[in-house]
Amino acid sequence: DQQVKQNSPSLSVQEGRISILNCDYTNSMFDYFLWYKKYPAEGPTFLISISSIKDKNEDGRFTVFLNKSAKHLSLHIVPSQPGDSAVYFCAASISAGGTSYGKLTFGQGTILTVHP
Amino acid sequence: NAGVTQTPKFQVLKTGQSMTLQCAQDMNHEYMSWYRQDPGMGLRLIHYSVGAGITDQGEVPNGYNVSRSTTEDFPLRLLSAAPSQTSVYFCASSRRRVGNEKLFFGSGTQLSVL
Numbered sequence: 001d002q003q004v005k006q007n008s009p010s011l012s013v014q015e016g017r018i019s020i021l022n023c024d025y026t027n028s029m030f031d032y033f034l035w036y037k038k039y040p041a042e043g044p045t046f047l048i049s050i051s052s053i054k055d056k057n058e059d060g061r062f063t064v065f066l067n068k069s070a071k072h073l074s075l076h077i078v079p080s081q082p083g084d085s086a087v088y089f090c091a092a093s094i095s096a097g098g099t100s101y102g103k104l105t106f107g108q109g110t111i112l113t114v115h116p
Numbered sequence: 117n118a119g120v121t122q123t124p125k126f127q128v129l130k131t132g133q134s135m136t137l138q139c140a141q142d143m144n145h146e147y148m149s150w151y152r153q154d155p156g157m158g159l160r161l162i163h164y165s166v167g168a169g170i171t172d173q174g175e176v177p178n179g180y181n182v183s184r185s186t187t188e189d190f191p192l193r194l195l196s197a198a199p200s201q202t203s204v205y206f207c208a209s210s211r212r213r214v215g216n217e218k219l220f221f222g223s224g225t226q227l228s229v230l
Binding site for chain 1: 118149151156157158159160163164174175206208216218219220221222223224
């Protein structure tokens with residue numbers, strides 16, 4: 001049972017345009033969401049996060065949007081740069097309470113390629 | 117800053133062999149965890165620890181053992197390797213277990229079981 005899904009295995013974008021990566025989740029208990037970026041032969045690195053009490057969080061070129069009613073979040077990268085080419089994972093967690101708290105559940109990842 | 121260090125980077129095993137993947141962090145993090153990454157599956161939690169002497173199972177614990185005798189180290193043991201354990205393994209740590217803490221990952225161990 002995949003509780004966090006990234007249905008697009010790959011995305012190709014021209015440099016300077018917007019990249020939109022999508023993520024859906026099924027567990028309504030998730031209340032914190034994160035995006036990680038992974039280059040080949042490296043471990044994932046934290047990119048940006050959002051709490052369920054917000055619907056938007058920005059950090060420079062990166063913005064994450066959360067639609068709780070649709071159980072959907074998206075990562076926008078504007079403008080996209082060739083150095084953004086990587087695998088992007090979304091992840092979700094339950095921030096407190098119960099036996100599941102503190103564990104991150106990851107999506108399958110989306111390979112982003114930004115062409116010069 | 118070393119962060120999270122994993123060794124070895126690559127390993128080839130024969131079915132039935134045992135080995136230990138090493139993980140060390142120098143950030144005095146309370147929480148450590150092991151994930152495996154498989155194509156189309158994302159990262160799946162194997163085991164985690166909330167402090168020295170305390171470990172628990174994640175989503176895919178079968179075939180793996182862990183222990184945490186110190187804050188810094190969290191080794192992952194494969195008792196009898198199987199081809200299904202061919203994967204990339206990542207160790208990660210965070211300050212605390214709380215779900216809004218970001219994880220810091222090591223660079224991974226690529227394991228092949230023949």
